[in-house]
Each structure stands twice: as structure tokens, then as C-alpha cells.
Amino acid sequence: xxxxxxxxxxxxxxxxxxxxxxxxxxxxxxxxxxxxxxxxxxxxxxxxxxxxxxxxxxxxxxxxxxxxxxxxxxxxxxxxxxxxxxxxxxxxxxxxxxxxxxxxxxxxxxxxx
Amino acid sequence: xxxxxxxxxxxxxxxxxxxxxxxxxxxxxxxxxxxxxxxxxxxxxxxxxxxxxxxxxxxxxxxxxxxxxxxxxxxxxxxxxxxxxxxxxxxxxxxxxxxxxxxxxxxxxx
Numbered sequence: 001x002x003x004x005x006x007x008x009x010x011x012x013x014x015x016x017x018x019x020x021x022x023x024x025x026x027x028x029x030x031x032x033x034x035x036x037x038x039x040x041x042x043x044x045x046x047x048x049x050x051x052x053x054x055x056x057x058x059x060x061x062x063x064x065x066x067x068x069x070x071x072x073x074x075x076x077x078x079x080x081x082x083x084x085x086x087x088x089x090x091x092x093x094x095x096x097x098x099x100x101x102x103x104x105x106x107x108x109x110x111x112x113x
Numbered sequence: 114x115x116x117x118x119x120x121x122x123x124x125x126x127x128x129x130x131x132x133x134x135x136x137x138x139x140x141x142x143x144x145x146x147x148x149x150x151x152x153x154x155x156x157x158x159x160x161x162x163x164x165x166x167x168x169x170x171x172x173x174x175x176x177x178x179x180x181x182x183x184x185x186x187x188x189x190x191x192x193x194x195x196x197x198x199x200x201x202x203x204x205x206x207x208x209x210x211x212x213x214x215x216x217x218x219x220x221x222x223x
Contacts, residue, residue: 004156033211040122042203042215043157058210090156098207099145099164104156 002026004105006091012111013081021076021108023091031097032074036060036087037107043090049074050097081112115140115206119214126221128196134189134217136204145207146187148178151216152200160202163187174198194221 007022025032033048035058045058049068063085065077074093078085088109092102120135138144145164149157161172168180178189187204199221204214 035213040215042117042119042213044213045210048210092157097210099162101147101159101162102157102211104158106156 004091004093004103006089006105006108008108009106010109012113013078014113015082017081019078019081021078021089021091021110023074023076023105024072025074025091025093025103026072027093027103028071029093029095029103030071031095031100031102032068032091032093033058033102034064034066034074034076035090035092036085037090038087046076046089048097078110081110083112086110086112115144115212117204117206117212117214119202119204119217121217122215123218123220126194126219128221128223129193131192132190132194132198132219134202134204134219136187136189136214138185138187138204138206140206146178146180147205147207147211148172148176148187148189149203149205149213150200151203157203160189194219196221196223 004025030051034046035043044060047066049055088107091105094100094102116139118137126132147162148160151157161170163170163180171177201216203216
């Protein structure tokens with residue numbers, strides 16, 4: 001049982017490049033979400049999904065796309081990277097979205113130059 | 114809309130001293146409250162949660178928190194901290210989505 005895995009661990013992009021951050025979980029969780037963590041800002045929700053085929057926007061969705069074709073995977077796409085997207089990105093999953101514990105991946109540290 | 118305020122960005126404390134990390138929340142409906150801990154260069158893990166029932170909630174590593182509805186607070190406490198408790202602590206409230214506070218860095222020194 002690997003829990004929540006994220007790849008890559010580190011990434012450097014140039015402004016305007018696109019890339020996909022991968023997230024997978026093996027706990028059969030319905031709910032998955034993406035957060036970004038910036039110093040002094042806590043974690044802010046980017047997008048979330050309550051099940052395969054269903055996604056919705058969080059607090060800071062601009063510049064990011066998601067899809068959920070399977071229960072296990074929830075990739076986050078940066079369409080055209082900007083320096084403001086330099087951050088640490090965490091994927092999380094849980095059985096549900098309100099009273100349930102969220103399990104976090106180890107994070108992806110992204111730098112956009 | 115829900116929100117979380119962690120009143121201290123940093124709390125320095127000596128080893129074996131007690132500590133309280135403060136958290137206030139606002140929400141228009143019944144809430145579920147959480148404390149998560151983040152050790153350096155790691156993801157977050159759950160310390161404890163309040164869903165309903167007893168207002169005093171016990172978590173892992175000797176931490177506990179008290180839900181106070183009238184003061185809309187959910188402060189985290191530990192009677193005696195260790196060096197290994199040095200980490201960032203996040204309070205969170207869940208309604209439609211999980212909303213985090215900005216975090217409190219607990220710095221334990223010998």
C-alpha cells in the first residue's frame with residue numbers, strides 16, 4: 001500500500017512551458033484534491049474531484065487544468081507556466097470531503113524561471 | 114464562507130515546556146475541525162480531528178485540542194514538548210472543502 005504518490009519530486013520550468021504533475025493513490029478513495037503551499041499562505045485548494053469524471057475548482061484554479069478518468073489518478077496540468085506558479089504542490093485523497101482525514105502525498109517542488 | 118485564523122505564525126518554546134497553538138475559525142454551518150502537522154520537507158499528516166461529541170479531542174504524539182463553539186476556537190495543546198515536535202502545524206475547517214490556516218511554526222529548543 002503506497003498511499004498517495006506524486007511525481008516528479010522536483011521540477012524546473014521556463015516561463016510558457018507546460019507540464020503535468022502526476023498524482024496516484026491506491027486506497028480506492030473517491031475524493032482527491034490539489035493544493036499549493038506558499039510561504040506564509042498555508043495550503044490553498046486548486047482543484048478537487050469527488051469521483052471519476054467529476055472535477056471542480058477550488059480557491060486558486062487559474063492556470064491549472066485537471067481531469068479524473070480513473071479513481072486512482074488525478075493529474076494536474078500547468079498550461080503555460082508563470083513565475084507566480086513557483087510553489088510546492090500537494091495532492092491529497094480521502095474517502096469523502098468533509099469529515100474524513102485527507103492523506104497527503106510528499107509534494108512536488110516546482111520552480112518557474 | 115469558512116475561514117481559519119492561526120493567531121501565531123511562530124511559537125518558540127523550550128523542551129519539556131507546555132505549548133498552546135491557537136486557532137479560530139468562522140463558518141456558517143456545522144463544522145469539522147482538524148489539526149495537521151508538517152515535518153520539514155514532508156507532506157501533511159493528521160494530528161487530530163473534531164467531528165462531534167466531546168469537545169476535548171486527543172490525537173497522536175500527546176497532542177490534544179479543545180473545541181469551543183462560543184469562542185469559535187480549536188486550540189491545540191501539549192503539556193510537555195520534545196525537540197521532535199518542531200514542525201509546522203495547520204488548523205483546518207471542513208465544510209464543502211478543506212480550508213487551511215496559514216500555519217504556526219513550533220520551534221522547540223533544548
